[in-house]
Amino acid sequence: MSVRAAPGAAIGRPLPRAFYDRPVVEVARELIGCTVELEGAAGVIVETEAYHESEPACHAFAGLTPRTQTLFGPPGRAYVYRSYGIHALLNAVCEPAGVGAAVLIRALEPLAGIERMRARRWPISNRSSTGRPPRNEDLCSGPGKLTQALGIELSENGGDLRAGPIVIRARTSAGRDPEVVVGERIGITKAVELRWRFCVADNPNVSRPRPVKVRSA
């Protein structure tokens, strides 16, 4: 990246298409520390997983279908799909057009618009007299939670992650590189042995289960 964030800037410039036009596991590792934002709500990526058409856990494994069109499209777009009938999950499409691959964004550290996130995660209808507002580390600590917190809907599918509405920005040069650990992907039944999950070590916003093995990446 030739352009450096201005001094004091909280976040960097949007990641270029070329960033995503690379092997998906590499991109998953390097998205750690970047930021996701939508309409004033933003967070730092602390957990990702890679998916590639060559392995059966990836939706693109089934080939080009109406569902996987975005996955096989140009890199740098959002692939948003509904999971378990309830949650919208956010992915960043990677590798050249024609190759089905994406990085699942699994957890964020809330950075901006936090009260808005809390309101989305704790609507009036869900409040009981005994319940307490969710802690910050419960707002985005899972792929379904973070899309709810940011207000990401299925209509964002196919959107350009450089132009928005969802924007992913580069990590700033300020601060140390986070220590990243790798592990097996979560919630899948096929190709479970691939260690394509990347997490910031000891970050409370990472989803459960936390990686057992602590191998530095």
Next chain:
DNA sequence: CATGGGATTGACT
């Protein structure tokens, strides 16, 4: 057209 299975979460035993 009917069926079944999720890249999850939260409530409950």
Next chain:
DNA sequence: GTCAATCCCATGC
């Protein structure tokens, strides 16, 4: 630890 909610879509008849 178990389990249901609920929608999209892939698959098969």
